[in-house]
Amino acid sequence: MNKKALDIILYGLLLIGMFVSLYLIFQYAPPAINPTNNQTWYEQKIFYVHVSSAWTGFLAFFVVAVASIIFLRNESRIADLVAQTSAEIGIVFTTLTLISGPLWAKSFWGRYWDWSEPRLVTALILWFLYIGYLILRSSVGEDFRRARFAAVFGIIAFLDVPIVFLSVRWYRASHPPLLVFEPGGLDPSMKVAFFFTLFIFTVFYVVLLRNALRIKLLQDELNRLKEVI
Amino acid sequence: MEVGKGKRAGFLRQVFYIVAKDFRAELRTKELFNSMFLFAMLALVIFNFSFAGKMPVRVLSGAMWVSFLFASVLGLNRSFVKEHEKGCIEGLLIAPCERSVIYFGKFLGNLLFIFLVELIALPLISIFFSRSEIFSKPFELAGILVLGSFAISAIGTILSAITVNTRTRELLLPILLFPLILPVLIASVEVTAYIFQPKGSIIQWLRLIGIYDIIFIIVPYLLFDYVVEE
Numbered sequence: 204m205n206k207k208a209l210d211i212i213l214y215g216l217l218l219i220g221m222f223v224s225l226y227l228i229f230q231y232a233p234p235a236i237n238p239t240n241n242q243t244w245y246e247q248k249i250f251y252v253h254v255s256s257a258w259t260g261f262l263a264f265f266v267v268a269v270a271s272i273i274f275l276r277n278e279s280r281i282a283d284l285v286a287q288t289s290a291e292i293g294i295v296f297t298t299l300t301l302i303s304g305p306l307w308a309k310s311f312w313g314r315y316w317d318w319s320e321p322r323l324v325t326a327l328i329l330w331f332l333y334i335g336y337l338i339l340r341s342s343v344g345e346d347f348r349r350a351r352f353a354a355v356f357g358i359i360a361f362l363d364v365p366i367v368f369l370s371v372r373w374y375r376a377s378h379p380p381l382l383v384f385e386p387g388g389l390d391p392s393m394k395v396a397f398f399f400t401l402f403i404f405t406v407f408y409v410v411l412l413r414n415a416l417r418i419k420l421l422q423d424e425l426n427r428l429k430e431v432i
Numbered sequence: 433m434e435v436g437k438g439k440r441a442g443f444l445r446q447v448f449y450i451v452a453k454d455f456r457a458e459l460r461t462k463e464l465f466n467s468m469f470l471f472a473m474l475a476l477v478i479f480n481f482s483f484a485g486k487m488p489v490r491v492l493s494g495a496m497w498v499s500f501l502f503a504s505v506l507g508l509n510r511s512f513v514k515e516h517e518k519g520c521i522e523g524l525l526i527a528p529c530e531r532s533v534i535y536f537g538k539f540l541g542n543l544l545f546i547f548l549v550e551l552i553a554l555p556l557i558s559i560f561f562s563r564s565e566i567f568s569k570p571f572e573l574a575g576i577l578v579l580g581s582f583a584i585s586a587i588g589t590i591l592s593a594i595t596v597n598t599r600t601r602e603l604l605l606p607i608l609l610f611p612l613i614l615p616v617l618i619a620s621v622e623v624t625a626y627i628f629q630p631k632g633s634i635i636q637w638l639r640l641i642g643i644y645d646i647i648f649i650i651v652p653y654l655l656f657d658y659v660v661e662e
Binding site: 332354358367369377 | 587590591594595597598599600604607608610611612614615618619622632636637640643644647648651652655658659661
């Protein structure tokens with residue numbers, strides 16, 4: 204399959220899929236009932252976008268770690284660019300997670316933030332780690348060294364994430380929060396909406412990665428041509 | 433005698449040479465240790481007045497660890513900066529030893545400095561904050577200080593080797609280090625609070641620090657070559 208055909212398929216899927224996903228979230232899936240006050244709970248709709256962006260952010264950082272390992276093995280320029288691009292995209296999705304999470308939490312827990320909620324805190328730490336990753340990248344002048352340092356940090360940072368998650372969960376066990384509810388299971392039509400949104404977010408990530416990568420390769424090419432002239 | 437025959441010193445001995453070199457340099461200048469120690473104590477003074485009066489154990493343990501962490505950052509920052517300033521890093525790199533020797537040497541040296549600062553700070557903390565427990569359980573406290581500082585030094589040493597090559601240098605290290613070290617900080621504070629005032633169980637926290645220490649001594653060891661290669 205050539206590049207152009209793949210492009211058309213991906214863009215088409217994304218364009219239609221986003222509308223379908225909106226339909227599934229707002230029309231197909233029934234509104235939830237808030238267990239804290241038994242009223243219709245419209246804010247629960249945030250959940251679909253929130254969890255999907257959290258997943259996509261995490262996937263992006265996983266890709267950073269894999270690309271970093273590949274870079275250290277064969278020093279391929281592409282792997283380095285993938286790591287950088289994926290970190291940038293991951294930051295965007297994690298930022299979305301950190302905005303949507305507190306909005307959801309306010310409607311459910313009655314407050315925006317809870318320091319003993321491991322997923323939320325891990326998302327925040329991820330955000331700090333990969334902002335650090337990008338700052339590190341921007342403060343090394345030389346291309347080759349930048350790629351190496353970033354790869355080393357990218358691997359270390361990713362290994363740290365599960366430990367952060369565990370530590371916050373245990374922290375919660377020893378300092379129980381005043382009031383944190385866990386939402387119950389999803390009903391089947393909610394599950395359809397959720398998994399579809401998750402899928403579309405993943406496609407969105409792939410499209411962004413491909414495009415940003417293409418731009419960076421063109422930049423490389425441009426720099427090379429400039430030097431020739 | 434074997435050295436004369438061209439045989440190289442063993443791994444541990446090579447590591448020891450690096451530690452000894454750093455220690456000797458420090459003994460002559462005393463720039464690092466003094467600053468680290470004063471910084472840690474000043475941070476505690478500031479914490480004391482920020483929290484107004486007698487701190488509960490959990491807060492005191494937290495204040496202790498935050499001061500130690502901040503003081504460690506000072507030391508870690510200098511760890512490779514001073515090699516670069518005096519052009520000593522080239523000497524280290526052409527020394528007939530594996531690169532990992534440099535990592536372990538630097539790691540041990542940093543751990544030693546951090547631990548010494550903590551050891552000297554402890555009795556003072558006990559006096560300033562009326563915590564006689566510090567004297568009644570010295571080995572438990574020393575144990576957790578070593579475990580926690582082990583992680584700070586292990587991860588801090590490789591990050592320091594990275595940030596010394598960046599434009600922002602000293603600014604970047606804490607930004608990269610703090611989010612990475614968070615689990616250890618939580619665990620160390622919990623364990624220290626438990627030593628002051630036993631309540632609940634700490635076995636999972638010790639396990640967490642143990643796992644962290646093992647992972648983050650092996651991974652930097654594997655990756656260090658890529659950091660220092662010229």
